[in-house]
Amino acid sequence: MARISVLGISGGVSTPSRTTAVVNALVKAVALRVPADTGLIEITEAAPSIFAGLSRGALGASGEAIIQRVEKADLLVVGTPVYRASYSGALNYRALAGKTVLLAATGGSPYHGLVLEHQLRPLFGFFGAVTVPTGVYGAPDDFVDAKIVGAAIIERISRAATEAVSLLNSSDANTAVATRVG
Numbered sequence: 001m002a003r004i005s006v007l008g009i010s011g012g013v014s015t016p017s018r019t020t021a022v023v024n025a026l027v028k029a030v031a032l033r034v035p036a037d038t039g040l041i042e043i044t045e046a047a048p049s050i051f052a053g054l055s056r057g058a059l060g061a062s063g064e065a066i067i068q069r070v071e072k073a074d075l076l077v078v079g080t081p082v083y084r085a086s087y088s089g090a091l092n093y094r095a096l097a098g099k100t101v102l103l104a105a106t107g108g109s110p111y112h113g114l115v116l117e118h119q120l121r122p123l124f125g126f127f128g129a130v131t132v133p134t135g136v137y138g139a140p141d142d143f144v145d146a147k148i149v150g151a152a153i154i155e156r157i158s159r160a161a162t163e164a165v166s167l168l169n170s171s172d173a174n175t176a177v178a179t180r181v182g
């Protein structure tokens with residue numbers, strides 16, 4: 001498989017952030033399986049640039065640069081803390097159609113894990129993204145401070161990364177077939 005670019009996006013606002021820890025772990029797990037250039041956007045740092053205007057044209061150079069990083073990535077790993085049973089409000093990106101996206105979230109309660117399926121997956125479906133079947137949710141017991149320690153979440157990170165690489169491989173194959181047929 002050709003070298004891919006993997007971009008993590010974390011909506012975590014704490015320092016250190018559990019959400020960023022999960023996003024970073026997923027990015028690393030993918031990079032162990034396929035040659036990859038990796039990066040991370042933390043919404044706390046990007047917010048002044050990406051919310052500087054109501055439209056893309058109104059953003060400055062730093063906001064445009066962030067959007068281009070998102071557009072150019074082969075795989076996005078997107079994580080949010082659960083806030084009031086939903087995602088943080090900073091995840092609405094454009095140009096996600098056809099993009100492979102790995103979903104992650106962390107919460108203060110194990111009972112809000114379905115936020116991945118009921119909030120994030122439909123949101124990214126609306127944008128036309130292709131979401132990896134396994135999402136990763138981190139509950140408090142999975143961490144010591146913001147370090148991942150839970151065996152189950154570590155196994156899930158591994159499975160999600162394998163699925164993401166497999167999905168990227170099959171999209172390569174689909175693109176190749178489409179090119180041949182076209």
Ligand SMILES: Cc1cc2nc3c(=O)[nH]c(=O)nc-3n(C[C@H](O)[C@H](O)[C@H](O)COP(=O)(O)O)c2cc1C
Pocket residue numbers: 011012013014016017018019020081082083084085086106107108109110111112146
């Ligand atoms: C305003 C606010 C609302 C929250 N609402 C929820 C919630 O509805 N369900 C939940 O499981 N955790 C909730 N939490 C807990 C965070 O999701 C949890 O601590 C998360 O792991 C923090 O991620 P971070 O370390 O990346 O900031 C809330 C936290 C805050 C500050």
